[in-house]
Amino acid sequence: MAKAEVDSAQHNNNRLGNHSSKNMHRRHTTLREKGRRQAIRGPAYMFNEKGTSLTPEEERFLDSAEYGNIPVVRKMLEESKTLNFNCVDYMGQNALQLAVGNEHLEVTELLLKKENLARVGDALLLAISKGYVRIVEAILSHPAFAQGQRLALSPLEQELRDDDFYAYDEDGTRFSHDITPIILAAHCQEYEIVHILLLKGARIERPHDYFCKCNECIDKQRKDSFSHSRSRMNAYKGLASAAYLSLSSEDPVLTALELSNELARLANIETEFKNLIEFHMETKS
Template sequence: MGKDQGTKKEPDVSIDMKKIIQMPNLPKPLTTDEKKYLVAVERGDLPTVRRILQRAGKKKNFDVNCVDPLGRGSMSIAIDGENLEMLELLVIMGVKTKDSLLQAINVGFVEAVELLLEHEELVHKDGEPYSWEMVDVNTSVFTPDMTPLILAAHRNNYEILKILLDRGATLPMPHDVRCGCAECIKESDEDPLRFSASRINQYRALASPCLIALSSSDPILTAFELSWDLRNLAFSEQESKTEYMELRRQCQQLAVSLLDQTRSSHELAVILNHDPENPPYEDGEPMKLARLELAIAYKQKKFVAHPNIQQLLASIWYEGLPGFRRKSLLQKAIDLGTIVVLFPFYCMLYMIAPNTSTGKLMRKPFMKFLIHSSSYLFFLLLLILVSQRAEIHLEEILVASFGSDAQKLAFYEDQKNQRGNGPMILECFVGFYVLGFIWEETAEMWTEGIRKYLRNMWNFIEFMRNSLYIGVFVLRVVAYIQQRTQIAADPATACIPREEWDAFDPQLIAEGLFAAANVFSALKLVHMFSINPHLGPLQISLGRMVIDIVKFFLSTHWSCLLLHAV
């Protein structure tokens, strides 16, 4: 023959023996006796099963632990049929239980669980694995991390959970998602998917309503804390966000369901005022609503919006004004208008005689809100008057209407001196208000703590407002000293027009900061409008819209920088 047209290379079929995947041990074909045995178990034929097992014990002619093509052994078949007598016979005759306990828990067969637990306590030796831990991982229905308590919690079976907890079963807390211990690193390297699924299984068990009710002395607090942990996990592990958020909703629903069980205002008040660090709430004591504040901190919206809580809050809110909610719109407007107009009188009366009936009425939430709102609206009115230089315009009108020629001449000459002027009366009133705001924010920070203070985003706006006003005050002082020094050296500098001032003159910068501070002051109105049932939801929409605008601005700005760099 001629030369070969080419040499065909054989593929390299060498295999690294260390990387060979071991196939699971599939069930062996059943013999005739084994088939009769499993059929008798399924039919519940006790005498036949007893006779077969006795003969098998003597002759050893077949495996009593055999399984059918579906992987079901005799115990699994008895559990599926909920045949307790058959199961008891199989245990007595020495059939291996394997993961029968987990299967009994899975189907909710309480009597079988008790039987298998008693058997496990008799045969188990310290230091050795339990029967459900010795099953082949490749053929087992359950994952290796599954324990009786975890599975019972997944099924939310109250009876089985109580049986397990009474026997001392425990559920260890899962490690933190950022944990770097040797155990977590090892499990993550071996099988990341199984490691993540194991964490989800543990948290699914912890979120079981029955487990929380049986194991926690404060189920509502446990539901709050676990809900918060699940929220953080959802953002840390985006791949499992759906599962964690579903478990979070389950915890939130548990707190709401517990709140549904309240039958009176007293029970509701006891729950909402419960504080483990303080004595129990008693009737007649002022309500601190510690548990409600905790719900707000943990963002338990359904709990806070519960009708029972809203009814209690409404009764507290309108305390001291009986029948106000049932009045007509005109009567409400008259009452509110009277309080708004007379708010300086109420404030003075409270400072002078706080223990009078009117002074005590001032401590009620609704009255406090009206007085504070009226005071803040008056502050905004002062800002508008200061911005429009209302004092000068009013003085100009009075001089033009009632002043003599000499007074008119003096007024217009005085208006030419635009530098070196001190604060006006309205500006002094604004300064007193700002001092009150600073004192209020400092007291709140001292009372609640810096961490709780920073959780409220409105506090950042108020902090910026106060900081800007402080900057205005400092710059105005610097400008006054600087301008008076210049005027002392050259009196003509007092009449320099504003158009010719230096661009970075302290007074001009102070006026710019004052305008920015006024914007932050006006934003507080949005916070005050949140009490309205129509404007409150719009505030939430506004906040989300602002966040989206900021995200769009940052992404656009970052894209422009990248394009410019390219």
């Protein structure tokens, strides 16, 4: 009976390992394909005349979103039968990103009411980076965040959903693919936004040990060691930020000391962590 249980456990571990490997392979294959598309398109598209691939209606819609023309945006969303509200301008930004980037809360709220709205994740990261608290709250009220699952996943992890939550192969995504909303808020020292995200259940997961031999870590190190190291750096930088330490820990001082010791140990293993120690010491002071 004991042998059967051991065999069953080994079978489950193998199955989970195979599933993880398949997901990682699929993720990297998709990124390669999107990279090829971007390379084929090249940088020249940035210098094309605005609207070369847009209809006059779409041009007017994007301009209205960018400049906060609420009546026009509302009328077009409610009355137009041909409008593609996910269309993008020559810089690869859609109406939601333009509205958020220019701090137009009312326009953002109008767009968020539309079903199948693309790049909601990009808009959230953009609002966090600019410290637009009210817009962050509006975006977090979107149904995509109802269960809180989207907040725990980075753009790279969201990719497996095969939707348009993030613009993986466009310039619309200006943040590292391993950045989650709360990591970005912590990096930007946005206390109020960090607090909002913590109330939503978002947390920064501590990276695995450097010598971890789980399937996920092995795959990441083998496929792209640079991205793996960068994701660890971004996570620890978020954990070490004053905003996250003060709001997520019952004893921020003790947590800071423990984190400092851990970073000092990592600096002897991963040299890139030496700069992070300096950042952490500045944060504590």
